[in-house]
Amino acid sequence: GENVEQHPSTLSVQEGDSAVIKCTYSDSASNYFPWYKQELGKRPQLIIDIRSNVGEKKDQRIAVTLNKTAKHFSLHITETQPEDSAVYFCAGGGNTGTASKLTFGTGTRLQVTL
């Protein structure tokens, strides 16, 4: 089955700096890679996702890059703000229409300091 590894487990950056979180996956059949943000006591919220036919996707301060050959993908947050502080999870998987399965990384706790 799929195995997703995520690094680092904790990340502290100063407000305004950039943050990068990296994930690797093992199953070459995986074709969908979402990133979720989970604030304390809240549900995971999708912040960006990428499919295997795309190398990069950007949404304002957030971008995701995917290297299919190396089987790794990364989340980039620029101009970090205190409200970016949360736990971020990457995931890999895909769906066949009626069935899907996502394997999650172990999470990165991002702390944005003033």
Added chain:
Amino acid sequence: KAGVTQTPRYLIKTRGQQVTLSCSPISGHRSVSWYQQTPGQGLQFLFEYFSETQRNKGNFPGRFSGRQFSNSRSEMNVSTLELGDSALYLCASRGTGRDTQYFGPGTRLTVL
């Protein structure tokens, strides 16, 4: 559209008991997946249901089971509870043929 809802939000049980958790997906979504979230293991996939049929299953013992009803609402059951079953149980719904999963707020289960 209303989001994914889960009931109850909190549960306290003792070892050996059983528990049933409920999940109502976003209207029109026919797929419901269940995850167990713990500080040590992160988010682990339990199973997925689509049109009342289990389509995928994670690596959990048979004490963990689920079902889905014709209105797409899903329940999961854990029998013979163990201390290690204490966790946040999240469900997520997905539109047919879509990749994006939307999570509910979770049920926090504490086993004493």
